Amino acid sequence: MILDLLNKRCSVRSFVDKSISEEVIDRILEAGRLSPSGGNEQPWKFGVITNKELINHISDIAYHQHWMKEAPLLIVLCTMIVEDERGGREIQKRRFPSFAGEIDHLGKELYSNLNMEEHQTKIAGTQMVLAALENDVYSTWISYFDVYKLKELLRLPENCIPSEMIAFGYTNNSIHGRMKKSVEEITFYNYYE
Numbered sequence: 001m002i003l004d005l006l007n008k009r010c011s012v013r014s015f016v017d018k019s020i021s022e023e024v025i026d027r028i029l030e031a032g033r034l035s036p037s038g039g040n041e042q043p044w045k046f047g048v049i050t051n052k053e054l055i056n057h058i059s060d061i062a063y064h065q066h067w068m069k070e071a072p073l074l075i076v077l078c079t080m081i082v083e084d085e086r087g088g089r090e091i092q093k094r095r096f097p098s099f100a101g102e103i104d105h106l107g108k109e110l111y112s113n114l115n116m117e118e119h120q121t122k123i124a125g126t127q128m129v130l131a132a133l134e135n136d137v138y139s140t141w142i143s144y145f146d147v148y149k150l151k152e153l154l155r156l157p158e159n160c161i162p163s164e165m166i167a168f169g170y171t172n173n174s175i176h177g178r179m180k181k182s183v184e185e186i187t188f189y190n191y192y193e
Protein backbone atom coordinates (compact mmCIF):
# COMPACT_ATOMS: atom_id res chain seq x y z
CA MET A 1 0.00 0.00 0.00
CA ILE A 2 1.23 3.46 -0.86
CA LEU A 3 0.83 4.83 2.70
CA ASP A 4 2.90 1.97 4.12
CA LEU A 5 5.68 2.84 1.69
CA LEU A 6 5.41 6.53 2.51
CA ASN A 7 5.66 5.74 6.23
CA LYS A 8 8.72 3.58 5.57
CA ARG A 9 10.45 6.25 3.45
CA CYS A 10 13.05 8.47 5.06
CA SER A 11 16.35 9.94 3.93
CA VAL A 12 19.25 7.53 4.41
CA ARG A 13 22.86 8.69 4.11
CA SER A 14 24.72 5.53 5.05
CA PHE A 15 24.82 2.63 2.62
CA VAL A 16 26.31 -0.87 2.69
CA ASP A 17 28.76 -1.98 0.01
CA LYS A 18 26.21 -3.72 -2.21
CA SER A 19 25.36 -2.82 -5.78
CA ILE A 20 21.81 -2.47 -7.07
CA SER A 21 20.85 -4.97 -9.76
CA GLU A 22 20.05 -3.87 -13.29
CA GLU A 23 16.55 -5.24 -12.81
CA VAL A 24 15.91 -2.96 -9.81
CA ILE A 25 17.47 0.04 -11.59
CA ASP A 26 15.13 -0.62 -14.53
CA ARG A 27 12.13 -0.64 -12.17
CA ILE A 28 13.25 2.69 -10.69
CA LEU A 29 13.62 4.22 -14.16
CA GLU A 30 10.25 2.84 -15.25
CA ALA A 31 8.61 4.56 -12.26
CA GLY A 32 10.17 7.86 -13.41
CA ARG A 33 9.20 7.30 -17.01
CA LEU A 34 5.52 6.91 -16.11
CA SER A 35 5.23 10.16 -14.17
CA PRO A 36 2.98 13.04 -15.22
CA SER A 37 4.21 16.34 -16.70
CA GLY A 38 2.62 19.56 -17.97
CA GLY A 39 1.32 19.01 -21.50
CA ASN A 40 2.90 15.53 -21.27
CA GLU A 41 6.13 17.18 -22.44
CA GLN A 42 8.28 14.86 -20.28
CA PRO A 43 10.99 17.55 -20.16
CA TRP A 44 13.69 15.40 -18.57
CA LYS A 45 16.66 13.09 -18.92
CA PHE A 46 17.69 10.73 -16.14
CA GLY A 47 21.44 10.23 -15.71
CA VAL A 48 22.24 6.80 -14.22
CA ILE A 49 25.61 6.97 -12.46
CA THR A 50 27.20 3.81 -11.08
CA ASN A 51 30.88 4.55 -11.80
CA LYS A 52 32.59 4.87 -8.37
CA GLU A 53 35.13 7.43 -9.54
CA LEU A 54 32.40 9.58 -11.03
CA ILE A 55 30.30 9.30 -7.85
CA ASN A 56 33.31 10.47 -5.81
CA HIS A 57 33.79 13.42 -8.12
CA ILE A 58 30.09 14.32 -7.95
CA SER A 59 30.20 14.19 -4.16
CA ASP A 60 32.94 16.87 -4.29
CA ILE A 61 30.81 18.99 -6.62
CA ALA A 62 27.98 18.58 -4.09
CA TYR A 63 30.05 20.68 -1.70
CA HIS A 64 31.84 17.63 -0.30
CA GLN A 65 28.82 15.74 0.95
CA HIS A 66 31.09 12.76 1.67
CA TRP A 67 28.27 10.41 2.61
CA MET A 68 27.31 10.28 -1.09
CA LYS A 69 30.48 8.27 -1.84
CA GLU A 70 28.93 5.20 -0.21
CA ALA A 71 25.97 5.20 -2.63
CA PRO A 72 26.18 2.53 -5.36
CA LEU A 73 23.79 4.52 -7.55
CA LEU A 74 23.09 8.18 -8.24
CA ILE A 75 20.32 9.27 -10.52
CA VAL A 76 20.76 12.80 -11.84
CA LEU A 77 17.39 14.30 -12.71
CA CYS A 78 17.93 16.73 -15.56
CA THR A 79 15.45 19.27 -16.87
CA MET A 80 15.36 19.81 -20.63
CA ILE A 81 14.68 23.46 -21.38
CA VAL A 82 11.51 23.56 -23.46
CA GLU A 83 11.89 26.17 -26.18
CA ASP A 84 9.49 29.09 -26.40
CA GLU A 85 7.55 27.53 -29.24
CA ARG A 86 4.78 25.45 -27.79
CA GLY A 87 2.43 28.10 -26.44
CA GLY A 88 4.01 28.10 -22.99
CA ARG A 89 4.29 31.89 -22.95
CA GLU A 90 0.53 32.22 -23.42
CA ILE A 91 -0.07 29.86 -20.51
CA GLN A 92 2.29 31.83 -18.22
CA LYS A 93 0.59 35.11 -19.19
CA ARG A 94 -2.74 33.64 -18.13
CA ARG A 95 -1.26 32.35 -14.87
CA PHE A 96 0.25 35.75 -14.04
CA PRO A 97 -1.97 38.28 -15.88
CA SER A 98 -0.48 41.31 -14.12
CA PHE A 99 2.93 40.49 -15.70
CA ALA A 100 1.57 39.74 -19.19
CA GLY A 101 3.29 42.80 -20.73
CA GLU A 102 6.71 41.93 -19.28
CA ILE A 103 6.35 38.27 -20.28
CA ASP A 104 5.64 39.37 -23.89
CA HIS A 105 8.82 41.44 -24.01
CA LEU A 106 11.28 38.86 -22.69
CA GLY A 107 13.71 37.59 -25.34
CA LYS A 108 13.27 33.98 -26.40
CA GLU A 109 16.38 32.61 -24.69
CA LEU A 110 15.79 34.45 -21.42
CA TYR A 111 12.14 33.42 -21.40
CA SER A 112 13.01 29.75 -22.06
CA ASN A 113 15.49 29.76 -19.16
CA LEU A 114 13.14 31.49 -16.74
CA ASN A 115 10.35 29.14 -17.74
CA MET A 116 12.46 26.04 -17.08
CA GLU A 117 10.13 23.89 -15.01
CA GLU A 118 12.71 22.25 -12.76
CA HIS A 119 10.03 21.27 -10.28
CA GLN A 120 8.65 18.74 -12.76
CA THR A 121 11.60 16.38 -12.28
CA LYS A 122 10.68 16.15 -8.59
CA ILE A 123 7.53 14.28 -9.57
CA ALA A 124 9.52 11.67 -11.50
CA GLY A 125 12.05 11.47 -8.65
CA THR A 126 9.34 10.94 -6.05
CA GLN A 127 8.01 7.99 -8.02
CA MET A 128 11.53 6.59 -8.36
CA VAL A 129 12.13 6.83 -4.61
CA LEU A 130 8.99 4.81 -3.90
CA ALA A 131 9.74 2.19 -6.56
CA ALA A 132 13.23 1.80 -5.06
CA LEU A 133 11.86 1.41 -1.55
CA GLU A 134 9.51 -1.32 -2.70
CA ASN A 135 12.77 -3.18 -3.40
CA ASP A 136 14.29 -2.20 -0.02
CA VAL A 137 16.53 0.41 -1.62
CA TYR A 138 16.64 3.63 0.43
CA SER A 139 17.58 7.04 -0.89
CA THR A 140 18.24 10.72 -0.26
CA TRP A 141 17.56 13.71 -2.47
CA ILE A 142 20.41 16.12 -3.20
CA SER A 143 20.00 19.63 -4.54
CA TYR A 144 22.98 21.21 -2.80
CA PHE A 145 25.55 21.10 -5.62
CA ASP A 146 27.19 23.36 -8.20
CA VAL A 147 24.83 23.02 -11.17
CA TYR A 148 27.32 24.24 -13.77
CA LYS A 149 30.21 22.10 -12.57
CA LEU A 150 27.98 19.03 -12.71
CA LYS A 151 26.72 20.00 -16.16
CA GLU A 152 30.30 20.20 -17.38
CA LEU A 153 31.41 16.95 -15.71
CA LEU A 154 28.55 14.94 -17.23
CA ARG A 155 28.99 16.64 -20.62
CA LEU A 156 25.37 17.75 -20.70
CA PRO A 157 24.18 19.74 -23.72
CA GLU A 158 23.34 23.44 -23.31
CA ASN A 159 19.58 22.88 -22.88
CA CYS A 160 19.94 20.15 -20.24
CA ILE A 161 20.12 21.37 -16.63
CA PRO A 162 20.77 19.06 -13.66
CA SER A 163 17.95 19.87 -11.24
CA GLU A 164 18.44 17.34 -8.46
CA MET A 165 20.16 14.06 -7.75
CA ILE A 166 19.00 11.09 -5.74
CA ALA A 167 21.49 8.78 -4.03
CA PHE A 168 20.25 5.17 -3.71
CA GLY A 169 21.50 2.18 -1.75
CA TYR A 170 20.88 -0.55 0.80
CA THR A 171 21.37 0.23 4.47
CA ASN A 172 21.95 -1.61 7.74
CA ASN A 173 21.17 1.42 9.83
CA SER A 174 18.06 1.49 11.94
CA ILE A 175 15.65 3.87 10.29
CA HIS A 176 14.22 6.86 12.15
CA GLY A 177 11.46 8.83 10.46
CA ARG A 178 11.76 12.61 10.76
CA MET A 179 9.16 14.67 12.64
CA LYS A 180 6.41 15.74 10.29
CA LYS A 181 3.84 18.50 10.88
CA SER A 182 0.32 17.37 11.67
CA VAL A 183 -2.36 17.41 8.98
CA GLU A 184 -4.07 20.25 10.88
CA GLU A 185 -0.95 22.41 10.64
CA ILE A 186 -0.58 22.08 6.88
CA THR A 187 -4.16 21.98 5.66
CA PHE A 188 -6.98 24.40 5.06
CA TYR A 189 -10.47 23.55 3.92
CA ASN A 190 -12.19 25.75 1.34
CA TYR A 191 -10.96 29.17 2.58
CA TYR A 192 -7.61 29.89 4.26
CA GLU A 193 -9.10 32.23 6.87
Ligand SMILES: Cc1cc2nc3c(=O)[nH]c(=O)nc-3n(C[C@H](O)[C@H](O)[C@H](O)COP(=O)(O)O)c2cc1C
Pocket residue numbers: 009010011012013065140141142143144145164177178
Ligand atom coordinates in the same frame (compact mmCIF):
# COMPACT_ATOMS: atom_id res chain seq x y z
C1 LIG B 1 14.58 18.77 -3.07
C2 LIG B 1 15.37 18.23 -1.92
C3 LIG B 1 16.72 18.50 -1.83
C4 LIG B 1 17.50 17.95 -0.79
N1 LIG B 1 18.85 18.16 -0.80
C5 LIG B 1 19.61 17.54 0.15
C6 LIG B 1 21.03 17.64 0.10
O1 LIG B 1 21.63 18.29 -0.76
N2 LIG B 1 21.73 16.98 1.06
C7 LIG B 1 21.14 16.22 2.03
O2 LIG B 1 21.84 15.62 2.86
N3 LIG B 1 19.78 16.08 2.09
C8 LIG B 1 19.01 16.73 1.17
N4 LIG B 1 17.63 16.56 1.19
C9 LIG B 1 17.01 15.67 2.20
C10 LIG B 1 16.24 16.46 3.27
O3 LIG B 1 17.17 16.97 4.18
C11 LIG B 1 15.22 15.51 3.95
O4 LIG B 1 14.28 15.09 2.98
C12 LIG B 1 14.50 16.21 5.09
O5 LIG B 1 15.37 16.49 6.16
C13 LIG B 1 13.33 15.37 5.62
O6 LIG B 1 13.76 14.12 6.05
P1 LIG B 1 13.11 12.78 5.46
O7 LIG B 1 13.48 12.71 4.00
O8 LIG B 1 13.78 11.67 6.23
O9 LIG B 1 11.63 12.84 5.65
C14 LIG B 1 16.87 17.13 0.19
C15 LIG B 1 15.49 16.88 0.09
C16 LIG B 1 14.75 17.40 -0.95
C17 LIG B 1 13.28 17.05 -1.05
